[in-house]
Amino acid sequence: MEERVLGRTGLRVSPIGLGGYPFGGVNRAAGWDPFTPQGQRTAIATIHRAIERGITYVDTAPGYGEGTSESLFGQALSQGGYRQRVTLATKCRWNGSAQDVLDSAGASLRRLRTDVLDVLQLHGGMFTPEDVHHILEQGPLDALRRLRQAGTVRFLGFTCEEPWTARPLIASGAFDVVQLRYNLIYQGAALHALDEARDQGMGVAVMRPMTSGILQRTLRFLKPEWPEAEVYEVALKYVLADSRVHVANVGMRWPQEVEQNVALVEAFRPPEDFDVADLPRLTAGIYRAADAEVRDPRSQPAE
DSSP states (O other): OOOEEOGGGOOEEOSEEEEOGGGGOOBGGGTBOTTSHHHHHHHHHHHHHHHHTTOOEEEOOTTTTTTHHHHHHHHHHTSTTGGGGSEEEEEEOSSSOHHHHHHHHHHHHHHHTOSOEEEEEEEOSOOOHHHHHHHHHSSHHHHHHHHHHHTSEEEEEEEESSGGGGHHHHHTTOOSEEEEEOSSSOOGGGGTHHHHHHHTTOEEEEEOTTGGGHHHHHHHHHOTTSOHHHHHHHHHHHHHTOTTOOEEEEEOOSHHHHHHHHHHHHHOOOOTTOOGGGOOOSHHHHHHHHHHTSOOGGGSOOO
């Protein structure tokens, strides 16, 4: 896989990252349970396979299974030099005190069996102006900076489900990395946050690039003849074809899922004349784009 540079961090990362939620969540319909011995062995095998196949960005959080996901990553990365081959990102609370951030980071370091977190992100959903003030002025940001100064965290970030609420934190210039919800059906970030993060030189990771299965589930009822594998492929290519995105975090449970995703990425090269970042998203823009693609008969000389 061709690596991308994660914004001003300078870190080189694979276009897809290994998302850690599945290693802390049960999916009985699919026969997945990372809390069982067999599930844990499979999770570790999946992490190893992902790294062996060139995935160099892994993302987890204490909230994924109350530390289970971090612990599984810790076990996997402590073996065979795997830790040195990845950029390791995890998260912490944003709505507590500075001490809460420090305590959370310390616990994550222990579970992940590492001395350094490459990226530590405030784990957010939707931020109000009061939330932004709390983060920037009442402890959480200060704690992140203390961790960076101590050398236990290299780069600072935050995550956000509703991208428009991320804009004040992006504008603050305090963060190196932002992780946004952005995919084929949730395109709000395309209108503002992605441009603003790019202009700040931030590294951009994407959560839910495959729509968390929502698009596939919808089409199962509305367009059942469209094979889910094709829907999945289009969703992944959509995110990878946006030049503002550096890494898309994809949840993978079994080694075969790693193989399928890596194969898609290795085979895909965004067309040279197409960038999802440039897609018009308002009616007037769509009209102008369509007009530009055809010859206007009014411009032709009269015979």
